[in-house]
Amino acid sequence: MLRRILLRAFLGLSAAALVGVPSTVHAVDSATSFPTRPVRIVVPVAPGGSADKLARTLALRLGEKWHQPVVVENVVGASGTIGAAQVAKARPDGHVLLLGGEGVTLNASLFKTLPYDASQAFRGVSKAVVNPQILVVRPDLGVRGFQDYVALARRKPGEISLGLPGNGGIAHVAHEMLSRQLGIKVNYIPYAGGAPATVDLLGGHIDATLITLAAVTDYVRAGRLVPLAVTTPYRSKALPQVPTLAEAGATGFAVESWQGLLAPAATPTAVVERINRDVAAVLNEASTRSQLEEAGYVVVASSAQELDATLARDLPKNAAVIAASGIALR
Structure with missing residues (x-):
């Protein structure tokens, strides 16, 4: 009797052990063979912008x-x-990725309800770059420096039309922080991304935009847009002549944004690490790094764990920023 019981226990343990083996093997195999079909990178803004x-x-x-x-x-x-x-609802196998940024954490506080839980829906793959935001105006506005912009905004409150690359995005938050610090008011015009805002600015339909520097570097170099200042505490290597907002008169002001890849939360770690290694290899290729830095991006190529830490830190931090700024999406 005892012998039969021990035999059953042994067979049960053996079966349980065998059940566990395929999942481990599958995780390793899926990373080794990835990708097995076309990969989609979802960009949640209009074509042509920095993202x-x-x-x-x-x-x-x-x-x-x-x-x-x-x-x-x-x-x-x-x-x-x-x-x-x-992306949050996609099959979690690495074949659908999100090109996201701080908007993922900002939207968690801007919207009363979302079709996903921002704190649970994604896992970081790689923080690819960090970016300065830059304030630019059309040449015929008569503004040649940041203090001219401030003076005009104070003289004509609410008359400067400022295009936003997204309602409630980092540019919106940054300019609202700036407006409160300096006591100015502008007329925000939201767009579905940086590219359409830039097109309207180049066409003279709006007066200014605050946008990721890499989206407008070529236009600034060509003299088609007038740069006033960048939001970061350091100048951009791509446009070193442009001062920081802190240098231009907004004492202590500093805002830095980031862009990178995220995956559905249940994506296996082995697959995430495979994608991360390949993204880092691509970003660190001399030609790619040079191309991105020339455009105004700052290449980071972080680990997946670093991006997870950024998401966890930014959710409560950006909630506080949104509450303090008073921004609400109508």
């Missing part, structure tokens, strides 16, 4: 490395939450 440019640079290089198509898909709407929701 879109970064995504297309990564897609081209990763496609060459993976021998699979890497497709950039712009899914626009609701301040980026429609695209983010698609």
